[in-house]
Amino acid sequence: MSSIPSARDVAALLEKWSPQHLAMEGDPVGLMLGSLEKKVKKVLVTLDVTEAVVAEAVEKRTDLIISHHPLLFMPLTEVDTSTPKGRVIQQCLQHDITVYTAHTNLDIAPGGVNDWLADAMEIKATKELVPTKKDQLYKLVAFVPEEDTDQVRWALGDAGAGHIGDYSHCTFNSEGTGTFVPGDETDPHIGNRGALTYVAEKKIETVVPESKLTQVLDVLGRAHPYEEPAYDLYPLGLEGESYGLGRVGTLATSMKLEKFASSLKEIFTVEGLRVVGDLEQTVQTIAVIGGDGSKYWQQALAAGADVLVTGDVKFHTAQDAEAAGLALIDPGHHIEAIMKQALADRFAQDAQASGYQMKATASTVDTEPFTFL
Missing domain, CATH: 3.40.1390.30 (NIF3 (NGG1p interacting factor 3)-like)
Structure with missing residues (x-):
């Protein structure tokens, strides 16, 4: 519906x-x-x-x-x-x-502005150019009645928990017995008010990145049959996915700087652009930052880029980059x-x-x- x-x-x-x-x-x-x-x-x-x-x-x-x-x-x-x-x-x-x-959250997010720019230029095998943060990982431990574990496991996995590499919905499960006494104002899913209740439960353990934590806990509350789900949350000494501004990757084949720059006019529908560097030089490793990213030219150079594509390039920045051997293409801020x-x-x-x-x-x-x- x-x-x-x-x-x-x-x-x-x-x-x-x-x-x-x-x-x-x-x-x-x-x-x-x-x-x-x-x-x-x-x-x-x-x-x-x-x-x-x-x-x-x-x-x-x-x-x-x-x-x-x-x-x-x-x-x-x-x-x-x-x-x-x-x-x-x-x-x-x-x-x-x-x-x-x-x-900038849309610039940094995987599948956001800088990935759209990289895809438009057909840059492959991209990675972030300027790392900004890494996702902290947490272990979520939830206690669920046995008959409800499948629905809770699926809900948590669908919300982003338990993703390890190319695997999803990863959990570890162990059996035990949960006890509780429902209060006078409760409406217990299992048991009666004022009576000690014993329930066969499973402990579901899974990993959750900080970026997904709020929505995973929200889903746990909605998918769990209890009014007050029991769970533990532990910070781990592990880091998850890395995030950052810009992207750097490679073209399928190398080409002259002039040809690559000219292709950007058509890709981004711009009438003109500014180029810094020898137009006859060969380029293949490309860095891109949407908007005003010329201040990161040294990171592009350190990442092995032949050319940095970004907007709002200043005169002295262009001179410094050229002297260091990095080409620049400025198609304008508006390509975003x-x-x-x-x-x-x-x-x-x-x-x-x-x-x-x-x-x-x-x-x-x-x-x-x-x-x-």
Whole structure:
């Protein structure tokens, strides 16, 4: 049975694979404006929240705008509706449009912006360029009546517990006896109020990464038959998946820098780009960081990259990189617009799997401020 999700439900779809805790420190992500409790039938995905984008959202009767660049990057001291920012806020509030942002968490998340960029350039065998964090692992130990263990095991595994390498739903199980006395205000699944109850139970042990912990515990509470599930949680001296900004990988075949740079004009639909380095040099190992990533050129060099693709390259940064032997290609910050259709498609897929009556579309407004002459 399908249902109309709330903005909170839609945000939860995103945060299952692009959680807020992945964002860089100080980066404003999450709810920007409006309410997460409102019902959402239409979502508009955009790179930026501008007056033109809001006008499009109003025309399409959008309930929720999801942007990559934050609407409110700096704290506001006033909302002056005679300014562009003030008019955006006014129009969103007037038309009851909630605004939600996924910024560097969407850059860092596996399957997010930097992977979409790498895929578009056909870069293979990618890994993160600038490590930002590693997932802490926890051991979850749950005590479940024997007849309910299968449903709980499957629910935990589906929520992200017990994933080791290419294996999923990994658990260890042992048998025992649980005891409890239901209180006067309880509605026990097994046993009677005030009576000591003995239950044949299984202890399910599984590994949970920190990024999945909240949703796994939530699922445990819903899948477990007891009103108050019994469980233990232990931090482990092990690290899980590594996360980071940017990607570095290789092309299937090497090519001249000029040919590779020219291919990016078509891939990202840009009229021009800036190139640093010998156009005749051969490149094969490629690093990419969406947005403004030129400050990480030394990490790209250390990773063995022949060229770094990123936006907003400064003059002296370009000189330093060139002197060190690293080529740079600057197709502009706006190539992150690749996220619009990619994220809309992901929402459509996840909403259908969750049984949500929700339509997600990519904004057709071009927010690129530069014109090449």
